[in-house]
Amino acid sequence: MTPSTARVTAVDTYDIRFPTSRELDGSDAMNPDPDYSAAYLVLRTDAADGHEGHGFAFTIGRGNDVQVAAIEALRAHVLGRSVDALCADPGALSRDLVGDSQLRWLGPEKGVMHMAIGAVVNAVWDLAARRAGKPLWRLLADAEPEWLAGQVDYRYLTDALTPEDALALLRRGREGAGERRTRLLARGCPAYTTSPGWLGYDDEKLTRLARRAVADGFTQIKLKVGADLDDDIRRCRTARAAIGPHIRLAVDANQRWDVAEAIRWTRALAPFDPYWIEEPTSPDDILGHAAIRRAVAPVRVATGEHAQNRIIVKQLLQAGAVDVLQLDAARVGGVNENLGILLLAARFQVPVCPHAGGVGLCELVQHLAMFDYLAVSGTTEDRVIEYVDHLHDHFLDPVVIRDGHYTAPTAPGFSAALRPGSIARYTFPGGAFWAADRAGRRKGEPA
Amino acid sequence: MTPSTARVTAVDTYDIRFPTSRELDGSDAMNPDPDYSAAYLVLRTDAADGHEGHGFAFTIGRGNDVQVAAIEALRAHVLGRSVDALCADPGALSRDLVGDSQLRWLGPEKGVMHMAIGAVVNAVWDLAARRAGKPLWRLLADAEPEWLAGQVDYRYLTDALTPEDALALLRRGREGAGERRTRLLARGCPAYTTSPGWLGYDDEKLTRLARRAVADGFTQIKLKVGADLDDDIRRCRTARAAIGPHIRLAVDANQRWDVAEAIRWTRALAPFDPYWIEEPTSPDDILGHAAIRRAVAPVRVATGEHAQNRIIVKQLLQAGAVDVLQLDAARVGGVNENLGILLLAARFQVPVCPHAGGVGLCELVQHLAMFDYLAVSGTTEDRVIEYVDHLHDHFLDPVVIRDGHYTAPTAPGFSAALRPGSIARYTFPGGAFWAADRAGRRKGEPA
Numbered sequence: 036m037t038p039s040t041a042r043v044t045a046v047d048t049y050d051i052r053f054p055t056s057r058e059l060d061g062s063d064a065m066n067p068d069p070d071y072s073a074a075y076l077v078l079r080t081d082a083a084d085g086h087e088g089h090g091f092a093f094t095i096g097r098g099n100d101v102q103v104a105a106i107e108a109l110r111a112h113v114l115g116r117s118v119d120a121l122c123a124d125p126g127a128l129s130r131d132l133v134g135d136s137q138l139r140w141l142g143p144e145k146g147v148m149h150m151a152i153g154a155v156v157n158a159v160w161d162l163a164a165r166r167a168g169k170p171l172w173r174l175l176a177d178a179e180p181e182w183l184a185g186q187v188d189y190r191y192l193t194d195a196l197t198p199e200d201a202l203a204l205l206r207r208g209r210e211g212a213g214e215r216r217t218r219l220l221a222r223g224c225p226a227y228t229t230s231p232g233w234l235g236y237d238d239e240k241l242t243r244l245a246r247r248a249v250a251d252g253f254t255q256i257k258l259k260v261g262a263d264l265d266d267d268i269r270r271c272r273t274a275r276a277a278i279g280p281h282i283r284l285a286v287d288a289n290q291r292w293d294v295a296e297a298i299r300w301t302r303a304l305a306p307f308d309p310y311w312i313e314e315p316t317s318p319d320d321i322l323g324h325a326a327i328r329r330a331v332a333p334v335r336v337a338t339g340e341h342a343q344n345r346i347i348v349k350q351l352l353q354a355g356a357v358d359v360l361q362l363d364a365a366r367v368g369g370v371n372e373n374l375g376i377l378l379l380a381a382r383f384q385v386p387v388c389p390h391a392g393g394v395g396l397c398e399l400v401q402h403l404a405m406f407d408y409l410a411v412s413g414t415t416e417d418r419v420i421e422y423v424d425h426l427h428d429h430f431l432d433p434v435v436i437r438d439g440h441y442t443a444p445t446a447p448g449f450s451a452a453l454r455p456g457s458i459a460r461y462t463f464p465g466g467a468f469w470a471a472d473r474a475g476r477r478k479g480e481p482a
Numbered sequence: 483m484t485p486s487t488a489r490v491t492a493v494d495t496y497d498i499r500f501p502t503s504r505e506l507d508g509s510d511a512m513n514p515d516p517d518y519s520a521a522y523l524v525l526r527t528d529a530a531d532g533h534e535g536h537g538f539a540f541t542i543g544r545g546n547d548v549q550v551a552a553i554e555a556l557r558a559h560v561l562g563r564s565v566d567a568l569c570a571d572p573g574a575l576s577r578d579l580v581g582d583s584q585l586r587w588l589g590p591e592k593g594v595m596h597m598a599i600g601a602v603v604n605a606v607w608d609l610a611a612r613r614a615g616k617p618l619w620r621l622l623a624d625a626e627p628e629w630l631a632g633q634v635d636y637r638y639l640t641d642a643l644t645p646e647d648a649l650a651l652l653r654r655g656r657e658g659a660g661e662r663r664t665r666l667l668a669r670g671c672p673a674y675t676t677s678p679g680w681l682g683y684d685d686e687k688l689t690r691l692a693r694r695a696v697a698d699g700f701t702q703i704k705l706k707v708g709a710d711l712d713d714d715i716r717r718c719r720t721a722r723a724a725i726g727p728h729i730r731l732a733v734d735a736n737q738r739w740d741v742a743e744a745i746r747w748t749r750a751l752a753p754f755d756p757y758w759i760e761e762p763t764s765p766d767d768i769l770g771h772a773a774i775r776r777a778v779a780p781v782r783v784a785t786g787e788h789a790q791n792r793i794i795v796k797q798l799l800q801a802g803a804v805d806v807l808q809l810d811a812a813r814v815g816g817v818n819e820n821l822g823i824l825l826l827a828a829r830f831q832v833p834v835c836p837h838a839g840g841v842g843l844c845e846l847v848q849h850l851a852m853f854d855y856l857a858v859s860g861t862t863e864d865r866v867i868e869y870v871d872h873l874h875d876h877f878l879d880p881v882v883i884r885d886g887h888y889t890a891p892t893a894p895g896f897s898a899a900l901r902p903g904s905i906a907r908y909t910f911p912g913g914a915f916w917a918a919d920r921a922g923r924r925k926g927e928p929a
Contacts, residue, residue, distance in 0.1 A: 098595065
């Protein structure tokens with residue numbers, strides 16, 4: 036590419052909300068009625084190529100406006116930046132955003148402000164990959180280990196991962212990468228599905244969807260648990276009967292329990308051979324997860340989708356608190372922080388099984404998991420990407436699932452762009468869907 | 483009080499920013515130019531008594547608008563509530579706010595949304611104390627142990643603190659409380675001062691302010707460190723020379739270091755006999771603090787002002803990571819969560835020395851520390867409340883420091899109300915100060 040003088044000219048934001056609560060899609064013990072939402076942004080430039088960068092934070096409804104306000108608080112850091120410089124070193128922007136000495140007080144590196152940073156940083160990676168004409172997984176896997184290692188912020192990590200450690204891991208990751216790429220393009224990366232297991236579904240729907248998942252080639256399904264133990268025992272029995280003894284059955288408590296309750300409840304479900312217990316307690320409770328893991332083995336402990344940053348992940352690994360690390364593409368500070376998280380997991384030899392679902396999380400995490408397979412962990416053994424089968428139609432480059440595997444995306448970018456029609460229809464509160472919804476409610480019609 | 487039908491009629495919010503960066507007040511290694519700010523709210527009711535409830539989150543400038551938006555996202559939970567019911571059981575509101583299943587995704591219980599909850603909950607306690615005609619410390623200390631124990635959310639705490647543990651601690655706290663109240667009213671609670679030690683001050687100013695602190699009766703001062711080791715050695719030597727060997731000298735790194743660096747740097751300052759090293763690394767790094775504490779003893783490790791919630795505090799105590807717990811009145815979910823934190827600290831026999839300064843933090847934490855003395859820990863030994871000598875004039879009931887002690891407030895409420903004139907002048911961006919500041923900048927005058 037020839038150098039350009041192009042600059043970022045706009046950071047446009049959108050409050051997008053989908054009315055998923057109407058069907059109990061996504062219902063679990065902590066989140067009975069989520070309206071899956073995205074605090075969405077588009078970076079626009081004056082480059083002749085016309086490329087944009089798309090990114091978002093995922094939320095579940097109320098407060099999506101606060102999340103949008105947080106993205107807008109970052110706008111001044113991005114406007115006017117050289118597009119060449121941004122795309123050559125997204126880590127520089129990431130450090131500037133995390134390091135804003137006044138905004139930092141609102142975290143630091145957690146919650147609304149940190150998710151906003153993640154959305155902006157991910158939009159830059161989307162733009163960089165589009166300009167490079169590559170899907171993000173390939174941009175990352177093609178990059179030099181030295182450059183990749185330089186994209187990670189090692190602050191607060193060096194007692195577990197140094198720049199030298201990272202470089203060694205990335206150099207090792209080059210060995211056999213060509214062969215793995217051939218396999219990736221042929222077969223994709225293995226997925227598991229949560230679609231049968233929402234808490235709001237009855238046993239008939241659970242059975243039907245679980246059987247369909249097996250028929251569709253999935254080797255693992257997941258059930259939401261944690262509201263009522265008797266119900267959970269019945270639902271696990273139902274699911275196990277539907278899928279047989281050889282398909283993995285994961286269970287997910289969505290942070291519902293205290294430590295002792297998590298141990299008691301998980302042991303009560305042990306007869307149904309759960310593969311992992313996910314989010315048994317607070318995502319902040321590192322020592323609690325470690326205590327649970329010691330008590331419920333051989334059931335594995337999985338967490339990470341709400342791990343607020345790399346510092347929590349570091350400690351989960353240091354404390355031996357997890358068997359499975361579930362990174363999230365839109366919770367932490369974007370691709371740069373997730374590079375650090377993938378390297379931490381590799382250093383502690385803990386498999387990464389990304390969290391997905393929501394709005395566009397499947398679209399994003401597939402790139403990170405494929406990069407992990409090609410260039411970091413080097414294996415798909417015991418690694419599965421979560422898959423949930425809704426809202427993909429709203430994306431321009433939706434995921435493609437084939438025989439229980441994510442197919443490697445080929446379109447340039449991070450698969451992050453929503454369809455313009457979906458943006459227009461589901462913008463809250465002014466979009467066509469929500470305007471009609473309000474009008475209907477005023478007339479007393481069911482929503 | 484006779485029952486009333488009064489309701490909450492308004493939750494008015496204000497973006498208040500003070501231009502503290504102009505004088506380098508508050509400057510430290512992570513926060514070179516803070517503009518101390520408050521995302522401020524007033525609960526108004528239709529009660530005949532005319533009482534209001536005031537609360538705020540403290541921030542340091544940019545992003546205060548995001549913090550205000552987060553408070554506004556909670557408005558619907560508060561409007562229309564019975565004032566009697568709110569004040570009789572603030573814990574019920576606290577649970578509703580923390581438990582909002584959609585807003586919870588934006589934390590959970592951390593960052594911008596959680597500080598917003600803290601601001602609203604604190605405003606309710608301010609209102610409750612005003613209606614009771616008591617300063618908050620007295621409202622709490624007069625309350626029945628059973629009622630107080632019921633104000634704490636034990637979720638995620640029961641492996642360290644059960645309701646039964648809390649009740650036992652609060653019952654024990656009643657013994658000798660009358661005698662302690664007499665001493666509190668006569669003498670107040672001991673303070674230490676950070677005013678001499680801001681990083682932006684030169685050695686002459688440091689010496690002068692340190693000597694004045696000793697003359698004013700303080701037995702501990704605090705120095706900001708962490709930007710440059712040679713400077714810190716010189717400044718610690720200067721401070722120690724100014725205060726002599728018997729006054730305690732605390733040092734505060736404001737999260738500047740990784741674990742190994744914290745250990746190396748603290749050891750290099752050990753010749754000047756620092757009493758504690760504060761925030762040596764990330765506030766999220768429980769295991770890191772534990773490693774630092776093991777390595778730097780007998781220098782104590784202090785942290786907590788950025789501990790995002792009771793779950794982090796629980797683990798700091800379980801891991802033996804702190805000698806001194808520095809709770810903050812406006813970081814966590816308000817008085818209710820801080821009751822839990824005081825009880826946790828008492829259970830682990832770790833002294834609480836509250837963080838203060840900023841905007842109104844001194845005004846708030848004095849109530850919590852006095853309640854701790856009267857009814858939980860029962861002692862002021864090794865307990866000091868931080869004191870910083872700016873911005874008090876903006877409050878209707880500012881703290882009163884006498885001979886190095888906080889004097890017990892007598893005005894009803896939580897001392898949280900800003901003067902109406904200060905609100906009008908420092909509202910951002912429309913208040914008189916900021917409007918004049920912009921006009922001056924346009925003319926090229928110095929700000």
